[in-house]
Amino acid sequence: MLLYLARRILYTLPIAVGVSIVCFLLIHLAPGDPLSAVIPEGASPEVVAQIKTAYGFDQPLPIQYLNWIWRAVHGDFGMSIMTRRPVMSEVAPAVVNTMILAMAAVLLGFGFGILLGLIAGYTSGSLVDRAVTAISVTGVSVPHYWLGMVLIVIFAVHLGVLPAMGMGAQGSQTFALDWVSLRHLILPACAMAVIPAGIIARSVRGTVIEVLKQDYVQTLFAKGLPPQRVFVHVVKNAAPTVLAIMGLQFAQLLGGSILVETVFSWPGTGFLLNSAIFTRDLPILQGTILVLSMFFVTINLIVDLMQSVLDPRIKRA
Amino acid sequence: MQKIAVEIPTKTTQPLIDVRDLSVRFVSRDLDIRVVNGVSFSLEAGGALCILGESGSGKSVTLRALMRLLPPTAQLGGDIVIAGINVKSLPAQDLRSIRGRLISMIFQEPMTALDPVFTIGTQIAESVVFHDRVSYSAGRQRALELLELVQIPSAKRRLDAYPHELSGGLRQRAMIAMALACRPKVLLADEPTTALDATVQIQILLLMRELQRELGMATIIVTHDLGVACEVADDMAVMYAGRFVETGSSTDVMEKPRHPYTLGLLKSTVHGGMRGAELDPIPGAPPDLADLPPGCAFAPRCPKHEPQCDGQMPAMVEVSRAHYARCVRLNEPA
Numbered sequence: 001m002l003l004y005l006a007r008r009i010l011y012t013l014p015i016a017v018g019v020s021i022v023c024f025l026l027i028h029l030a031p032g033d034p035l036s037a038v039i040p041e042g043a044s045p046e047v048v049a050q051i052k053t054a055y056g057f058d059q060p061l062p063i064q065y066l067n068w069i070w071r072a073v074h075g076d077f078g079m080s081i082m083t084r085r086p087v088m089s090e091v092a093p094a095v096v097n098t099m100i101l102a103m104a105a106v107l108l109g110f111g112f113g114i115l116l117g118l119i120a121g122y123t124s125g126s127l128v129d130r131a132v133t134a135i136s137v138t139g140v141s142v143p144h145y146w147l148g149m150v151l152i153v154i155f156a157v158h159l160g161v162l163p164a165m166g167m168g169a170q171g172s173q174t175f176a177l178d179w180v181s182l183r184h185l186i187l188p189a190c191a192m193a194v195i196p197a198g199i200i201a202r203s204v205r206g207t208v209i210e211v212l213k214q215d216y217v218q219t220l221f222a223k224g225l226p227p228q229r230v231f232v233h234v235v236k237n238a239a240p241t242v243l244a245i246m247g248l249q250f251a252q253l254l255g256g257s258i259l260v261e262t263v264f265s266w267p268g269t270g271f272l273l274n275s276a277i278f279t280r281d282l283p284i285l286q287g288t289i290l291v292l293s294m295f296f297v298t299i300n301l302i303v304d305l306m307q308s309v310l311d312p313r314i315k316r317a
Numbered sequence: 318m319q320k321i322a323v324e325i326p327t328k329t330t331q332p333l334i335d336v337r338d339l340s341v342r343f344v345s346r347d348l349d350i351r352v353v354n355g356v357s358f359s360l361e362a363g364g365a366l367c368i369l370g371e372s373g374s375g376k377s378v379t380l381r382a383l384m385r386l387l388p389p390t391a392q393l394g395g396d397i398v399i400a401g402i403n404v405k406s407l408p409a410q411d412l413r414s415i416r417g418r419l420i421s422m423i424f425q426e427p428m429t430a431l432d433p434v435f436t437i438g439t440q441i442a443e444s445v446v447f448h449d450r451v452s453y454s455a456g457r458q459r460a461l462e463l464l465e466l467v468q469i470p471s472a473k474r475r476l477d478a479y480p481h482e483l484s485g486g487l488r489q490r491a492m493i494a495m496a497l498a499c500r501p502k503v504l505l506a507d508e509p510t511t512a513l514d515a516t517v518q519i520q521i522l523l524l525m526r527e528l529q530r531e532l533g534m535a536t537i538i539v540t541h542d543l544g545v546a547c548e549v550a551d552d553m554a555v556m557y558a559g560r561f562v563e564t565g566s567s568t569d570v571m572e573k574p575r576h577p578y579t580l581g582l583l584k585s586t587v588h589g590g591m592r593g594a595e596l597d598p599i600p601g602a603p604p605d606l607a608d609l610p611p612g613c614a615f616a617p618r619c620p621k622h623e624p625q626c627d628g629q630m631p632a633m634v635e636v637s638r639a640h641y642a643r644c645v646r647l648n649e650p651a
Contacts, residue, residue, distance in 0.1 A: 216429065223416065226413060
């Protein structure tokens with residue numbers, strides 16, 4: 001098992017390197033010069049060259065990449081061009097905030113998704129099943145930023161029961177486990193949860209129907225096991241498939257949603273990316289995207305490992 | 318913990334298994350077929366019956382009907398009484414307490430009939446835990462005994478093996494161990510050797526016969542394989558299109574077959590003492606169960622067919638002691 005673990009982690013390294021190269025290059029492919037925001041109007045070519053050297057933009061791309069990645073692995077993503085603060089001190093709290101939102105959306109979305117999927121899977125073909133399928137298709141199809149605005153209109157503007165934006169009183173940027181913070185969390189978490197809920201419901205339903213058709217389920221009934229014990233078997237057999245989809249969904253939620261976070265002014269990575277794009281804050285963009293993609297890679301690794309624990313047929317050798 | 322819903326009587330005056338006029342119909346919106354049409358038989362404790370027939374003859378459905386392991390579209394008729402319990406009219410929630418405890422089943426394909434993500438030990442132990450109300454560790458202890466009973470080498474290690482880690486023969490042994498977990502009085506086997514290699518088949522059959530004698534269970538084996546049938550059964554029932562067409566002791570049925578279908582089966586399969594003889598297949602195919610002929614169902618394929626066969630379904634006639642056949646031309650010399 002330990003050897004398997006080590007190997008899986010080793011396999012992940014080239015992926016991580018590849019992702020970081022893409023991260024780095026993507027920014028350079030984007031049109032526009034990042035320095036235009038820093039360089040004063042009408043600066044002489046000497047000054048421009050000086051600034052370029054200061055930021056390291058005069059060096060060839062591979063060198064720039066190596067410098068960047070070397071500092072990045074040491075936690076130094078450079079300085080934000082806009083705020084002149086270290087990128088890390090901007091990205092870290094944003095990541096925490098996005099995580100809070102993602103966790104809330106995961107609890108909501110996966111909880112409802114699994115519940116609805118199980119009900120539909122167990123009653124497949126019935127009216128209940130069709131209703132659940134209709135709900136989940138709707139959930140997948142609704143644009144979440146639009147849903148976010150609708151939620152704001154209903155609950156914040158008309159009913160006035162929940163706050164429309166921010167994550168706490170007076171534009172607080174940190175989350176506390178109190179009623180005020182939780183109230184701010186409800187609407188964005190709901191908006192974020194709808195798509196994963198629909199996707200999870202559909203995959204749980206499909207997998208449960210597939211598992212219930214298997215011969216071994218008949219064996220379990222032939223053994224005279226009570227339904228709750230049969231359910232344990234169904235869940236363990238369905239888990240690896242559903243887990244793969246949950247991993248992807250979770251990673252996507254962790255990536256934050258630029259649109260939802262912007263709609264709700266939730267100070268997470270999406271919100272940060274949004275403002276960084278508009279201000280051409282290259283170091284922030286690179287740092288955020290790199291951190292997020294590393295989350296993605298890590299979660300995929302964790303899902304792989306969990307699958308191999310759940311399903312003994314996945315080779316560990 | 319739920320209470321034991323059904324008490325299993327230890328002694329009854331009736332035979333252990335008494336099936337009267339069993340019929341199974343599958344009814345759904347666009348389907349209504351009679352798969353089993355009036356099957357009757359009885360079996361004493363310790364007896365071994367083999368139901369022989371082609372695919373689609375209704376033999377597996379008959380077997381599953383005995384423990385009501387059929388989809389909800391199935392409608393049962395007739396009577397099934399096992400150990401004095403009327404299985405046919407048992408409420409669905411009480412079925413649980415007889416399945417696995419009074420009646421167990423061995424399935425054809427152990428690879429798909431065992432749960433791939435649980436160990437053999439757990440799958441045996443869970444039956445014991447639920448039926449015998451013991452702790453999980455006691456269940457595992459019983460599982461170990463059972464694996465030794467079915468002669469699985471290094472049983473202790475195999476307890477923690479997953480089904481895919483065992484060979485086909487060992488898997489089927491584990492399946493048998495699982496079926497025996499709660500000391501059932503009746504063991505049903507649905508083509509228990511069909512999915513196995515020929516060399517392993519005979520080992521499994523010998524094991525089953527040995528266990529059946531040792532534990533005194535009534536056993537019903539369903540197969541299309543004549544060799545398997547003679548190997549394990551005291552009694553034999555040949556099934557065609559949902560009906561028994563010939564029943565009797567295995568010696569009578571194998572050596573003095575009276576129904577043309579039994580005869581055809583014997584001539585069309587390779588079995589002992591046939592070296593050099595020509596194989597003679599039965600022409601045609603089994604009838605469509607949704608559209609059975611009014612008379613004898615075998616008539617369209619029968620070499621001895623005559624007009625009176627198409628009139629009505631002939632009755633079971635005792636041709637010699639405890640040997641019955643369903644054919645209008647029984648009185649003629651074979």
